[in-house]
Structure formats: structure tokens, C-alpha cells
Amino acid sequence: MKNITFLFITLCSSFLATAQEDNRQQTSLPAVKNHEAGIFGQQVIGSNNNGDKMMMMGLQYKKWKNEHFGMRIVAAYGKFDNSDDYYISRNFSISSDTVTQRFTQWDINMAILGFGVEAQRVFYKRVVLFAAMELRGGYGSGQQEDAAITRVANGDYENYQVLGSRDANMVYLAATPTIGAKLQFNRFNFGMECSGISTYSTGLKAEGKSRATTGNMDIGSVIHRFFIGYKF
Numbered sequence: 001m002k003n004i005t006f007l008f009i010t011l012c013s014s015f016l017a018t019a020q021e022d023n024r025q026q027t028s029l030p031a032v033k034n035h036e037a038g039i040f041g042q043q044v045i046g047s048n049n050n051g052d053k054m055m056m057m058g059l060q061y062k063k064w065k066n067e068h069f070g071m072r073i074v075a076a077y078g079k080f081d082n083s084d085d086y087y088i089s090r091n092f093s094i095s096s097d098t099v100t101q102r103f104t105q106w107d108i109n110m111a112i113l114g115f116g117v118e119a120q121r122v123f124y125k126r127v128v129l130f131a132a133m134e135l136r137g138g139y140g141s142g143q144q145e146d147a148a149i150t151r152v153a154n155g156d157y158e159n160y161q162v163l164g165s166r167d168a169n170m171v172y173l174a175a176t177p178t179i180g181a182k183l184q185f186n187r188f189n190f191g192m193e194c195s196g197i198s199t200y201s202t203g204l205k206a207e208g209k210s211r212a213t214t215g216n217m218d219i220g221s222v223i224h225r226f227f228i229g230y231k232f
Contacts, residue, residue: 070117
């Protein structure tokens with residue numbers, strides 16, 4: 001009886017040790033490497049004409065405090081283009097069977113720098129879930145255009161015409177919380193993060209005009225960012 005009891009305890013101890021080892025393998029990241037560098041691309045999808053329209057592509061660097069918490073810095077090229085905004089209300093004029101819609105659009109190329117904090121946890125094996133908060137700022141220059149679209153009443157004809165253009169510049173600030181998922185290997189990882197909320201401010205100035213500054217909270221668009229990283 002004592003031998004059976006001893007054997008049972010030995011088997012249970014062995015099973016628990018194996019289970020704990022398997023659990024550690026599934027809930028721990030590979031050995032912590034403090035530095036990570038990578039590339040990313042960001043797009044905005046949505047129907048919110050007044051939303052954060054900043055498309056970006058660039059580099060990111062992360063410094064990990066431990067396997068769960070880290071900081072990141074991003075440097076990117078951004079593009080602000082609100083050319084789709086002519087679908088919202090602008091100045092209309094009607095003559096005979098035609099409707100003319102006048103509007104102003106911006107096309108700005110930007111340099112952007114950002115700083116963020118990130119927290120992550122293994123979801124299953126190599127699948128890692130994370131959340132981040134990022135602050136970004138940028139400045140750029142480009143063109144402001146006054147344009148018009150003329151349509152006939154039956155919609156069979158549409159004419160786009162640029163009425164004038166001028167040099168312009170833009171200041172951009174944004175704060176965005178994100179959630180994401182990635183596949184983490186020993187060195188490389190890749191994944192996606194997204195956000196449905198962006199608090200941002202833009203300061204647009206055209207040649208000969210004063211700067212127009214606006215602040216918004218965009219909850220009508222979805223920001224997607226795809227990335228590849230390398231730990232070292």
C-alpha cells in the first residue's frame with residue numbers, strides 16, 4: 001500500500017511539473033530582447049469626411065522594459081488628402097440643367113514623429129495581444145486647391161475643374177489608443193493594430209491666409225497599421 005501511495009504521489013508530481021512547463025511555454029514570450037526595430041504602414045478606412053485622414057508609412061523602434069511593457073518611437077512620412085470631401089455640403093449654384101459645386105481641398109506631405117507606450121501578453125503560443133497609446137506630431141507642406149465639379153441634371157456628364165491653387169502648410173497633432181495582435185518568433189514578428197478613436201488637431205495655412213486650427217475626436221473611421229519587427 002505504501003508503495004502504491006508513493007508511486008501515485010510521484011506520478012502526480014511528475015504530471016504537475018510537466019503541466020507547469022507546458023503552461024510556461026504557452027504563456028511566455030521568447031527570451032526578452034530589449035530592442036526592436038521595424039517598418040509599418042498605416043491606412044484609414046471609413047466614411048467620416050471630417051475624420052483623421054493621415055496615411056503613414058515609416059520606421060518604428062521599441063525599447064522593452066520586460067516581456068510585458070515597453071516604449072516606442074515612430075518616424076514616418078505622412079500624407080493628408082481630403083479630396084473626397086467634396087461629397088459633403090459646399091457651395092452650390094444651379095443654372096438651367098446643370099449644378100456646379102465649388103469646394104476647397106488640401107494635399108499635404110508631412111514628416112511625423114511619435115512616442116508611445118505598449119503593454120503585451122501572450123494569448124496562445126506565439127500569438128501575442130497588445131494595447132498601446134501613441135502621441136504623434138508632424139509638419140508638412142503642399143497645395144491648397146479651389147475646384148469645382150459641374151454635373152448635368154440627369155447625371156450623365158461631370159466635369160472637374162481646378163479654379164486656382166496656392167502653397168500651403170500644416171501642423172498636425174494626434175493621440176491614438178490602439179489594440180492589436182502579432183505573431184512573435186524568436187527574432188521576427190509581424191501583425192496589425194487598429195483603433196476606432198483618434199483625438200487630433202490640424203493647423204492649416206494657405207499662402208496669403210491666416211492659419212485655421214481645428215480639433216476633433218474621430219470615432220467614425222478605423223485606423224489600421226500593419227508592421228514587421230525584428231528584436232535584437
